[in-house]
Amino acid sequence: xxxxxxxxxxxxxxxxxxxxxxxxxxxxxxxxxxxxxxxxxxxxxxxxxxxxxxxxxxxxxxxxxxxxxxxxxxxxxxxxxxxxxxxxxxxxxxxxxxxxxxxxxxxxxxxxxxxxxxxxxxxxxxxxxxxxxxxxxxxxxxxxxxxxxxxxxxxxxxxxxxxxxxxxxxxxxxxxxxxxxxxxxxxxxxxxxxxxxxxxxxxxxxxxxxxxxxxxxxxxxxxxxxxxxxxxxxxxxxxxxxxxxxxxxxxxxxxxxxxxxxxxxxxxxxxxxxxxxxxxxxxxxxxxxxxxxxxxxxxxxxxxxxxxxxxxxxxxxxxxxxxxxxxxxxxxxxxxxxxxxxxxxxxxxxxxxxxxxxxxxxxxxxxxxxxxxxxxxxxxxxxxxxxxxxxxxxxxxxxxxxxxxxxxxxxxxxxxxxxxxxxxxxxxxxxxxxxxxxxxxxxxxxxxxxxx
Amino acid sequence: xxxxxxxxxxxxxxxxxxxxxxxxxxxxxxxxxxxxxxxxxxxxxxxxxxxxxxxxxxxxxxxxxxxxxxxxxxxxxxxxxxxxxxxxxxxxxxxxxxxxxxxxxxxxxxxxxxxxxxxxxxxxxxxxxxxxxxxxxxxxxxxxxxxxxxxxxxxxxxxxxxxxxxxxxxxxxxxxxxxxxxxxxxxxxxxxxxxxxxxxxxxxxxxxxxxxxxxxxxxxxxxxxxxxxxxxxxxxxxxxxxxxxxxxxxxxxxxxxxxxxxxxxxxxxxxxxxxxxxxxxxxxxxxxxxxxxxxxxxxxxxxxxxxxxxxxxxxxxxxxxxxxxxxxxxxxxxxxxxxxxxxxxxxxxxxxxxxxxxxxxxxxxxxxxxxxxxxxxxxxxxxxxxxxxxxxxxxxxxxxxxxxxxxxxxxxxxxxxxxxxxxxxxxxxxxxxxxxxxxxxxxxxxxxxxxxxxxxxxxxxxxxxxxxxxxxxxxxxxxxxxxxxxxxxxxxxxxxxxxxxxxxxxxxxxxxxxxxxxxxxxxxxxxxxxxxx
Numbered sequence: 001x002x003x004x005x006x007x008x009x010x011x012x013x014x015x016x017x018x019x020x021x022x023x024x025x026x027x028x029x030x031x032x033x034x035x036x037x038x039x040x041x042x043x044x045x046x047x048x049x050x051x052x053x054x055x056x057x058x059x060x061x062x063x064x065x066x067x068x069x070x071x072x073x074x075x076x077x078x079x080x081x082x083x084x085x086x087x088x089x090x091x092x093x094x095x096x097x098x099x100x101x102x103x104x105x106x107x108x109x110x111x112x113x114x115x116x117x118x119x120x121x122x123x124x125x126x127x128x129x130x131x132x133x134x135x136x137x138x139x140x141x142x143x144x145x146x147x148x149x150x151x152x153x154x155x156x157x158x159x160x161x162x163x164x165x166x167x168x169x170x171x172x173x174x175x176x177x178x179x180x181x182x183x184x185x186x187x188x189x190x191x192x193x194x195x196x197x198x199x200x201x202x203x204x205x206x207x208x209x210x211x212x213x214x215x216x217x218x219x220x221x222x223x224x225x226x227x228x229x230x231x232x233x234x235x236x237x238x239x240x241x242x243x244x245x246x247x248x249x250x251x252x253x254x255x256x257x258x259x260x261x262x263x264x265x266x267x268x269x270x271x272x273x274x275x276x277x278x279x280x281x282x283x284x285x286x287x288x289x290x291x292x293x294x295x296x297x298x299x300x301x302x303x304x305x306x307x308x309x310x311x312x313x314x315x316x317x318x319x320x321x322x323x324x325x326x327x328x329x330x331x332x333x334x335x336x337x338x339x340x341x342x343x344x345x346x347x348x349x350x351x352x353x354x355x356x357x358x359x360x361x362x363x364x365x366x367x368x369x370x371x372x373x374x375x376x377x378x379x380x381x382x383x384x385x386x387x388x389x390x391x392x393x394x395x396x397x398x399x400x401x402x403x404x405x406x407x408x409x410x411x412x413x414x415x416x417x418x419x420x421x422x423x424x425x426x427x428x429x430x431x432x433x434x435x436x437x438x439x440x441x442x443x444x445x446x447x448x449x450x451x452x
Numbered sequence: 453x454x455x456x457x458x459x460x461x462x463x464x465x466x467x468x469x470x471x472x473x474x475x476x477x478x479x480x481x482x483x484x485x486x487x488x489x490x491x492x493x494x495x496x497x498x499x500x501x502x503x504x505x506x507x508x509x510x511x512x513x514x515x516x517x518x519x520x521x522x523x524x525x526x527x528x529x530x531x532x533x534x535x536x537x538x539x540x541x542x543x544x545x546x547x548x549x550x551x552x553x554x555x556x557x558x559x560x561x562x563x564x565x566x567x568x569x570x571x572x573x574x575x576x577x578x579x580x581x582x583x584x585x586x587x588x589x590x591x592x593x594x595x596x597x598x599x600x601x602x603x604x605x606x607x608x609x610x611x612x613x614x615x616x617x618x619x620x621x622x623x624x625x626x627x628x629x630x631x632x633x634x635x636x637x638x639x640x641x642x643x644x645x646x647x648x649x650x651x652x653x654x655x656x657x658x659x660x661x662x663x664x665x666x667x668x669x670x671x672x673x674x675x676x677x678x679x680x681x682x683x684x685x686x687x688x689x690x691x692x693x694x695x696x697x698x699x700x701x702x703x704x705x706x707x708x709x710x711x712x713x714x715x716x717x718x719x720x721x722x723x724x725x726x727x728x729x730x731x732x733x734x735x736x737x738x739x740x741x742x743x744x745x746x747x748x749x750x751x752x753x754x755x756x757x758x759x760x761x762x763x764x765x766x767x768x769x770x771x772x773x774x775x776x777x778x779x780x781x782x783x784x785x786x787x788x789x790x791x792x793x794x795x796x797x798x799x800x801x802x803x804x805x806x807x808x809x810x811x812x813x814x815x816x817x818x819x820x821x822x823x824x825x826x827x828x829x830x831x832x833x834x835x836x837x838x839x840x841x842x843x844x845x846x847x848x849x850x851x852x853x854x855x856x857x858x859x860x861x862x863x864x865x866x867x868x869x870x871x872x873x874x875x876x877x878x879x880x881x882x883x884x885x886x887x888x889x890x891x892x893x894x895x896x897x898x899x900x901x902x903x904x905x906x907x908x909x910x911x912x913x914x915x916x917x918x919x920x921x922x923x924x925x926x927x928x929x930x931x932x933x934x935x936x937x938x939x940x941x942x943x944x945x946x947x948x949x950x951x952x953x954x955x956x957x958x959x960x961x962x963x964x965x966x967x968x969x970x971x972x973x974x975x976x977x978x979x980x981x982x983x984x985x
Contacts, residue, residue: 018597059596059597062597063595063597066595079575079577079578080613080616080617080846080848081575081617082570082571082574082575082617083571083573083574083575083599083601084598084599086571086573087571088568088569088570088571088614088617089568089569089570090568090618091566091567091568091625094566094567094568094569097569109883109884109885109913110908110911110912110913110914111908111913111914111915112883112885112913112914112915112934113883114543114546114882114883115543115546115882116540116541116542116543116546117540117541117546117549118534118540118541119534119535119538119539119540119646120572120603120630120632120646121535121538121646122534122535123531123533123534123535125531126531139593139594139596140593140594140596141591141592141593141594141603142591142592142593142594142595143515143518143594144511144591144592144634145470145507145511145514145515146536146634147535147536149535151572151593161532162540164532165532165533165534165540166542173543178572180572182596182598194571194572194573202918204918206918206919207918207919207920210897210901210916210918210919210920211918213901217905217908221908332901335898335901335902335905336901336905337905337909
């Protein structure tokens with residue numbers, strides 16, 4: 001009995017040792033956002049490798065000790081908990097979950113998607129070699145003499161297996177189900193080991209960018225319907241990235257690892273990213289600077305057009321392909337009415353909300369009166385310092401500086417007592433009664449109607 | 453290389469040897485319906501034990517061989533199959549599944565149940581010791597240095613864990629989810645290793661038999677609504693069985709094993725069952741006969757009353773309790789209008805590991821081959837019972853929370869419904885799309901994109917073909933194949949006139965609708981509310 005107690009104590013201590021090592025490792029990984037197939041610097045790899053080996057050794061020791069303890073049958077103590085990284089859903093949480101799924105599913109159905117389901121585990125070989133480094137996070141089932149199985153890590157590999165197995169050449173499907181990752185949930189808040197994914201995929205050979213545009217449309221519809229706040233969809237293209245790296249002088253072998261550095265720009269500053277690329281990953285400083293010129297840019301379709309004119313980038317075949325497709329994509333997104341959501345955080349230097357414009361000549365007086373009214377009402381407004389500016393130039397000014405609305409004064413509208421309010425992003429125009437204009441502008445720019 | 457190929461061949465042969473042994477074992481088990489906690493005769497146990505040991509030895513050999521092969525990384529071959537005993541659900545099968553769940557869930561909701569969900573795996577210790585013999589069918593996860601985990605075997609033990617963990621004393625909940633059992637699916641047709649269960653349970657201390665009656669009411673409502681044919685619900689009580697065995701002279705130690713024999717009466721004749729009890733399980737023939745007098749009986753409440761008068765049975769305290777409760781149950785079932793679907797059947801002895809009171813099982817009836825023949829049950833589609841002691845096993849202080857519940861075996865129901873739909877030639881649509889936005893001439897993609905976006909924004913389910921210049925015929929064909937009822941056709945002339953041609957796929961009638969009226973017209977035709985408030 002004493003022997004057993006001593007063994008149990010050894011197991012406990014060894015277990016803590018393993019947990020400690022894993023915590024250390026996870027701390028080191030904290031800055032690295034989790035992505036599939038991300039690269040690592042050699043130094044990073046070596047360091048991680050040493051810790052990994054150490055963990056493996058200690059885990060092996062732990063398993064040996066546990067084996068000595070023997071099987072657990074007959075143990076009376078019951079542990080009242082769900083496994084680490086998992087949770088029950090109470091009725092209240094189920095109600096929330098059902099509401100959210102309802103919104104998501106009705107959107108998927110609205111777009112004509114079918115639904116499928118797959119088993120919770122796959123043959124281990126199906127998942128092998130698909131997830132790069134993250135493969136160590138896969139839950140394996142015990143070898144009980146039959147097939148080797150693993151719990152699914154995502155819904156995409158099962159989808160690919162489903163397509164191949166059924167020899168399907170096209171399908172539009174959604175799949176909502178739980179996936180499993182032996183992550184370290186303590187490190188990243190809210191990171192579970194069992195969690196839902198809601199996937200929507202279009203498989204098949206079609207005319208370019210139409211399905212891609214529909215995916216973005218779906219994303220926007222869902223995020224809007226869920227009413228969880230304003231959102232932004234960032235868009236890029238693998239071919240543009242590769243082309244950009246090529247013309248900046250990044251060696252092929254470093255593509256992935258530089259990608260992972262660049263990817264951190266949404267969390268850390270350019271200086272830090274540059275330091276990592278140059279200091280840790282051995283990139284030449286000029287190359288890093290070159291990359292910096294590109295990757296700090298974001299905008300709407302105007303940026304795409306600008307890059308298509310870029311002397312270096314336009315020489316690169318891959319980048320051209322990617323840019324061409326993005327241009328087409330933006331056209332479709334505009335028709336879908338979501339181009340304004342597909343802009344990156346526009347780095348604007350002003351906060352102007354409305355440009356007061358005129359459609360014909362000799363309307364400067366009217367413009368001055370109206371812009372003054374708007375300023376008096378606390379609205380950020382501008383006008384061009386030209387007596388008779390062309391409408392096209394005024395609209396272009398809005399695009400360049402990111403002004404979202406145009407209040408267009410025209411002769412006919414003056415007679416009718418309305419102003420034409422135009423949304424720059426969607427190009428939609430609507431006539432608003434002069435007396436309602438301030439309220440309408442405030443509504444559209446999410447300003448409180450009443451400034452108290 | 454040759455060495456590896458030879459090793460691989462050894463592994464293959466050993467794998468077949470193991471499979472062969474397992475098949476043998478499963479053949480031996482073929483007559484035994486799968487129940488929880490069924491007993492075995494000593495001879496049976498010995499024989500099973502020998503085969504088990506042999507299987508274990510061969511499996512160990514197999515694992516050793518595999519270990520020599522080393523890890524499988526870098527293997528290029530992609531195996532295109534789901535694991536043994538599991539399957540994908542195609543869109544068609546999902547449509548059937550959704551229909552069935554809708555009926556079941558709406559019934560649970562109608563009875564005021566809340567819904568919960570639990571993780572797919574539990575700590576191994578949570579499941580240990582709850583399933584008797586069937587424990588060997590539990591899927592374990594590999595020990596990767598952390599907690600020992602197992603995939604859930606049913607939804608009842610997780611429920612008991614949930615109650616104890618949250619210190620709940622009463623709840624009415626349903627839970628629909630997949631469970632996992634390392635069964636041998638080849639032996640029993642349609643038996644999967646991953647399959648859905650739909651559980652409904654009432655936990656709490658209440659006045660006797662009212663919740664139990666509601667469970668039976670729910671079972672009947674669901675089976676009726678699903679329209680899968682006539683059914684029968686067999687009812688018995690653990691205490692009546694125990695009392696009956698006692699007065700017949702069954703030794704305590706043989707209770708479980710005799711139970712499992714009696715349970716086979718729905719599949720084999722009394723003679724066979726008696727032979728097994730006497731020949732294999734060592735029961736005295738008179739005792740077996742005595743049992744036979746009772747267990748071949750079934751009927752309605754009149755049988756309950758009759759047994760309450762039985763001179764021997766009424767001497768047994770347990771049996772009296774059970775009979776009393778069943779009498780009360782029948783009164784409630786009559787008030788619920790379902791007494792004619794219920795049969796008090798003394799041969800019902802299903803999985804007794806945690807049931808403590810009333811037990812029930814619903815079977816579908818085949819139409820009799822000849823008039824006057826009794827309908828045969830062809831397999832159970834739902835079952836349940838009262839289990840007052842399970843939560844107490846989890847509670848640190850042993851606090852008991854009485855529970856009664858039911859589980860619907862939907863996998864069988866899926867295939868029945870699928871067959872029925874095929875027979876009726878009812879087309880099962882896999883999407884709900886209401887309109888296809890089409891173009892009659894070339895260069896109208898932009899217009900299609902704008903229109904489909906308008907429809908989506910108005911909440912209408914719409915699609916378009918991912919082609920810049922699709923032929924009208926192909927677009928119409930797509931509608932026929934997928935069951936889309938309406939087509940909104942954009943044409944050059946119509947654009948000029950400010951109209952869209954709305955075509956009904958079924959009737960082929962076309963009418964021009966003004967662009968601004970299109971959304972309303974589509975909603976009207978698809979019975980959608982015009983105003984989404």
